[in-house]
Amino acid sequence: MTSETVPFVNLDHMHDEIAEEVDAGLSEVLRSKAFVLGPQVAAFEQAYAAYCGVQHCLGVGNGTDALELALRASGVRPGDEVIIPANTFVATAEAVLRAGAKVVLADVDDDFLLDPASVREHLTERTTAVVPVHLYGQMAQVELIAEAVGPGVAVVEDAAQSQGARRHGRRSGSLGTAAGTSFYPGKNLGAYGDAGAVTTGSAEVAEHLAKLRNHGGVRRYEHDVIGTNSRLDTVQAVVLSLKLARLDRWNGRRRDAADRYAALLEGAPGLTLPRTAPGNEHVWHLYVVQVEERGKAQAALDEAGVGTGIHYPAPIHLLPAFSYLGGRAGDHPVVERQASRILSLPMFPGITAAQQEWVAEALLNVL
Numbered sequence: 001m002t003s004e005t006v007p008f009v010n011l012d013h014m015h016d017e018i019a020e021e022v023d024a025g026l027s028e029v030l031r032s033k034a035f036v037l038g039p040q041v042a043a044f045e046q047a048y049a050a051y052c053g054v055q056h057c058l059g060v061g062n063g064t065d066a067l068e069l070a071l072r073a074s075g076v077r078p079g080d081e082v083i084i085p086a087n088t089f090v091a092t093a094e095a096v097l098r099a100g101a102k103v104v105l106a107d108v109d110d111d112f113l114l115d116p117a118s119v120r121e122h123l124t125e126r127t128t129a130v131v132p133v134h135l136y137g138q139m140a141q142v143e144l145i146a147e148a149v150g151p152g153v154a155v156v157e158d159a160a161q162s163q164g165a166r167r168h169g170r171r172s173g174s175l176g177t178a179a180g181t182s183f184y185p186g187k188n189l190g191a192y193g194d195a196g197a198v199t200t201g202s203a204e205v206a207e208h209l210a211k212l213r214n215h216g217g218v219r220r221y222e223h224d225v226i227g228t229n230s231r232l233d234t235v236q237a238v239v240l241s242l243k244l245a246r247l248d249r250w251n252g253r254r255r256d257a258a259d260r261y262a263a264l265l266e267g268a269p270g271l272t273l274p275r276t277a278p279g280n281e282h283v284w285h286l287y288v289v290q291v292e293e294r295g296k297a298q299a300a301l302d303e304a305g306v307g308t309g310i311h312y313p314a315p316i317h318l319l320p321a322f323s324y325l326g327g328r329a330g331d332h333p334v335v336e337r338q339a340s341r342i343l344s345l346p347m348f349p350g351i352t353a354a355q356q357e358w359v360a361e362a363l364l365n366v367l
């Protein structure tokens, strides 16, 4: 086999495909000077709402803001408790804290997704929201989680890693009270800078959110509530609309790549491959295997010119920033065991069969 260098992600091929249209779209923004909440933002919001199958989409500055504002607009107040999985990116926990609420961590299932039984264990009369994180590109069991918490508790999806994913035919971002998503450049739907959005089927949540993101009001110098400044740039909306039109095709390529990894790596000793949970259509934001001797495997892949990642090296309760929660090793056994074994392999729509064969060969050698 010829040696290949395989980056962990490569956004070139997506950019090349839209480059000319991006240039034209950006020229139009520069000409109009509608840099903030220009008409391209509303156009993208409409398109993304329709794509997700919800009534409302509001563009915001980034995914962390999207989650914070979605929680606030869904009724989370200072002093409330919000349940999140212990294995998420730190932003999910930050968003809860910035909404003034207490972070309550729960464990996950074998697919890395929030476990409804663990949610039930952590439910108290102060719980006002739960955040299922659709980690790595597939959706958590939102319907069972909603059932576990009951009708008085908001379900706010963290859809940052799952644009386009479906569960029982319904898109990520359409199953909860509201959802926050991130268009950070490396996401399946990535902008050319920071960007995010909230989707919701609730007119009330959408109305509140439109104010929260824009200094508390929708008209200049009218401030009905205490808000903030978190709006989607017009420039980012241009890029996102162009990419949204191609998202299903690009996600299809990710699925093909996941199938190829599975065929190449199936049955390898000491290796657990990720699976698609029943009812889900996965969009493979990340392809995360589990391997006992992770350090050795990662070093061997690095040696072979293959980029890898660990998402995430430490669960939230073992991060120094969250030590004040009093969490200890052993609190969330499934999350902790996964954290010591997970390894993300290169995954992006333009990855070639030869590159994947090279990754597999390097990994199988070390196993």
Ligand SMILES: Cc1ncc(COP(=O)(O)O)c(C=O)c1O
Pocket (backbone or CB within 6 Å): 062, 063, 064, 065, 088, 089, 091, 092, 133, 158, 160, 161, 181, 182, 183, 184, 194, 195, 196
């Ligand atoms: C699961 C998850 N939640 C939240 C975020 C926060 O998004 P952002 O980086 O756009 O603030 C990210 C991505 O970075 C994420 O992966």
